[in-house]
Amino acid sequence: MSMATMHSNEFESMMYARNAPDVQAKLKAARIAIAGLGGLGSNIAMMLARIGVGTLLLVDFDVVELSNLNRQHYNLTHLGQCKTEALQAQIKQANPFITVYTKNVRVDEGNAQAIFAGYPIVCEAFDNPQSKADITNELLEVEGVKLVAASGMAGYGCANEIKTVRRFANLYVCGDFQTTPEHGLMAPRVIICAGHQANMVLRLILEENEV
8 A cells, every 4th residue: 555545544553553552642642852953862853753752842053064964863965954944854754743843042041941841851962061951950940840861972882881870750861971072972872872862751651760
């Protein structure tokens, strides 16, 4: 059966046919925000889109550059575009059945709570340490919000060093907790960490709160 003759509901159901049973309703109802659309955030967003998370908020202020292409979910046609717009277009091609909002803004301690209001799970995917601190300090004060953050995924060390830990009741951190961008940023370990974050988001949606 071709896409042209397939009913949209049937098409959507077939997209998720290989997902774990009895999870799609919760995924479709979920609202997830992603702060930073670089190597972590762009890959997290695509993974969550592919499993059918119903609503995504993509937040970044930057544009796609050549140096991004070794690890981020963009290609040459996206150079110079806002990351929010480039990623939103890719998600539409991968899964047209979800809602994607974008905000072109730099997140800081003064605006974080307003930007992410209404999103009970937020992925912190920044490169900048100050931005990481700002969003963590602000969102941990908000009742009911769970933050999935990252710390250490650079270089080419052992992949098994990257793990997920629960630091507080509403804070989960993924990474090796050691490496910094000075070790180099390369696709394999960055995407492994992004996978940890996306999987933790999935578990939280399904109310699996332990790592």
